[in-house]
Amino acid sequence: MKIGFIGCGNMGEAILKGLLESNVVDASQIFVHTKTEQRREALKKRYQINIENSNHLVAAQADILFLATKPDRYEQVIQEIKDVLDQSKTVISITPSFTLKTLGALVDHKTNVIRTIPNTPSLVGLGMTGISHEETVDKKTLNLIIELFSSFGEVMIVSEDKLPILSSLSGSSPAFSYLFMKAFVDYGLANGFTLEESVKLISTSVVGASQMVSTQNFPIETLINNVCSKGGSTIEGVNSLQENHLENLVKEALDKTTKRFLEMMKEKN
Ligand SMILES: NC(=O)C1=CN([C@@H]2O[C@H](COP(=O)(O)OP(=O)(O)OC[C@H]3O[C@@H](n4cnc5c(N)ncnc54)[C@H](O)[C@@H]3O)[C@@H](O)[C@H]2O)C=CC1
Ligand SMILES: O=C(O)[C@@H]1CCC=N1
Numbered sequence: 598m599k600i601g602f603i604g605c606g607n608m609g610e611a612i613l614k615g616l617l618e619s620n621v622v623d624a625s626q627i628f629v630h631t632k633t634e635q636r637r638e639a640l641k642k643r644y645q646i647n648i649e650n651s652n653h654l655v656a657a658q659a660d661i662l663f664l665a666t667k668p669d670r671y672e673q674v675i676q677e678i679k680d681v682l683d684q685s686k687t688v689i690s691i692t693p694s695f696t697l698k699t700l701g702a703l704v705d706h707k708t709n710v711i712r713t714i715p716n717t718p719s720l721v722g723l724g725m726t727g728i729s730h731e732e733t734v735d736k737k738t739l740n741l742i743i744e745l746f747s748s749f750g751e752v753m754i755v756s757e758d759k760l761p762i763l764s765s766l767s768g769s770s771p772a773f774s775y776l777f778m779k780a781f782v783d784y785g786l787a788n789g790f791t792l793e794e795s796v797k798l799i800s801t802s803v804v805g806a807s808q809m810v811s812t813q814n815f816p817i818e819t820l821i822n823n824v825c826s827k828g829g830s831t832i833e834g835v836n837s838l839q840e841n842h843l844e845n846l847v848k849e850a851l852d853k854t855t856k857r858f859l860e861m862m863k864e865k866n
Contacts, residue, residue: 598626600745601659603652603674605631605640608691609665611720615749617644618722630655632666657681661689661745668694668861675703682708687738691715693764693858694865697731697757709734711742714760714768716750724750727763761858765851773850778803 600622602609609631616622627646631637641648649655656662656678666674671692682688687709690700700710711734715726726746730739746752755763778799785795809820825832 598622598661598741599659600627601655601662602627602629602631603655603662603664603678604666604670605629605636606665606667607717608715608719609663610640611717611724612663612665612691612715612749613640613644613646615719615722615724616745619748621745621748628655628658652677653681656686660685661687661742663689663691665691668692668865671695671865672703679704679707684708687711687742689713689742693761693768694861696862696866697729699866701731709738711739712757712760713746714764715746716768716771718771719749722749725767726750726752727760727767728752728754729757729760730754761855761862764858765854769854773847774803 600616602613605613609629613627613629616627617624624645625647627644628649629637629640629646630649630652631640637648640646649658652674662678664671664674671690671694675688682704684707688700688704688711690710690712691714693714695703695712697710697712700712704710710731712729713726716724718724719726724746728742728746730742743752743754753763781799782792782795785798786792790798806820810817813820815823821835825835
């Protein structure tokens with residue numbers, strides 16, 4: 598099996614590294630073309646993968662092809678590679694903008710198309726990928742795609758109409774978590790902790806909290822209450838966040854994120 602990357606920036610590299618570290622493929626099976634020579638050389642040096650001089654050369658060799666450019670380049674790169682696409686290959690979209698129907702039309706229905714929304718924690722094997730596909734995709738191909746994405750994280754198959762919300766909840770949410778965590782790090786720095794210490798304190802606690810949410814059979818409210826000792830310190834902070842309408846702020850941010858996803862789809866379909 599050969600895996601191709603058309604474009605390889607933040608998300609492409611996260612998938613590429615996730616795949617390599619999981620050992621489901623080795624570097625000799627990966628073929629990449631991305632726009633700048635500097636980036637191609639950096640990726641070659643970092644991962645010893647095959648670097649090609651064009652998107653066409655990547656597509657000609659790959660069985661599974663990740664379209665990992667920004668959405669404004671999708672139409673152009675599909676044009677570049679279309680003549681080498683056939684039923685033996687699978688094209689994977691990772692972008693909000695294109696529906697399965699539009700992607701199918703762009704590739705002249707010559708090849709399987711899968712629509713995904715991954716996230717950058719794939720880089721460290723803790724990705725979360727939403728996958729939508731046409732019913733016509735054969736089971737063997739679908740299982741292979743699920744296996745690839747599962748090698749660096751979790752996978753959720755959803756109907757296409759659910760992808761905009763899924764993208765806010767898992768594709769974009771790492772950015773929101775980082776923003777929240779940055780405020781903690783800044784607080785540590787302002788109060789006598791080093792950067793390293795502050796990062797360790799908050800990142801370890803967030804990983805722990807995350808494991809509690811996913812493994813303990815409690816409602817999240819119970820987990821919050823379990824930290825807030827009566828008359829203690831935490832409840833003061835929780836009350837302050839609630840008085841400042843944290844939940845409304847988050848809802849508004851998610852609504853805006855989802856709205857933009859839908860606009861991006863409207864622009865391209
Ligand atoms: N960054 C993220 O957290 C997530 C990104 N995505 C999607 O992933 C896609 C890529 O996003 P990022 O990696 O963040 O962007 P990026 O800008 O880091 O990477 C895109 C790469 O494509 C290259 N490129 C541009 N034109 C090209 C062309 N004609 N041929 C070959 N390579 C070309 C660029 O030089 C760059 O290296 C987007 O469509 C985005 O919607 C999806 C989920 C999460
Ligand atoms: O910001 C974006 O458009 C992409 C989709 C999910 C995360 N990044």
